[in-house]
Amino acid sequence: MVYEERNTWAGLIVMAIVIPAYIVVVLQTAGGGPLTDVDWWPIMLWTIVAGIVLTILVSIAWGIIAGMRDPDGVGKSDQRDRDIAHMGERVGTAFLVLGGLAVIVLCAFEADWFWIANAMFFGFAISSFVGGIARVIAYRRGLV
Template sequence: MVFEERNAWTGLVVSVIAITTYVVIMLQQAASRPVTDIDWLPPMLWTIGGGIVVTILITIVWGIAVGMRDREAATASDIRDRDISRMGGRVEQAFLVIAGLAVIALCAIGADLFWIANTMFAGFAVSAVIGSIARVVAYRRGLV
């Protein structure tokens, strides 16, 4: 498994865990009060920050483990990796645009900050997961 594919898998797994954690925290808070009264900012920031830190740590540890076996394969990259990365980026960008448009629509109707922030968070979350899935599939089946 090449460096970029390992990163795609790491991003996918960590994103799913982080999103699930955030949703569980929000659902627990929503059980006892209206969603507009939920303190969403600290859990969102901790989830995002924690996901980034965990992704970096796993990438480093996995890279060291692979590098101990085959130093050259630990960070090897070629044109296929760049093409797959670009394709995954385009997929991610499409979902970010959709989320951005939804946020603009929510702002236009005067929605509560909870809905605006969580719509953008969902856009980032879906973008990360779908982009990682697209990359993993491209590594396994190739680019068409």
């Protein structure tokens, strides 16, 4: 497994943990009451920071393990990696645009800050996750 693919997997694994954790914490904080009463921004901020830090730590640990197995190929990247990364970004951007459109619609209807922020947050999260899935598929099946 090449460097870029390992990092993609690390991001997907961490995201599959932190996004559901965010949802659970927000729902528990609401305690059956309205979600708009939740003090959402510290939870969201900690989720983002934890996701970044955990992705870095998983990537480093996985890189160390891979380096012990194949010291020559640990950080190598080639044109195929760049093409796959570019394709993954294009796929993910479509979902980011949908998240941005959702934010515009919510603003037009003067929705609560909670809904606006979460629409953008999940737009970024889904964009990153779907782009990562597209990259992994491209690594496994090749670019068509």
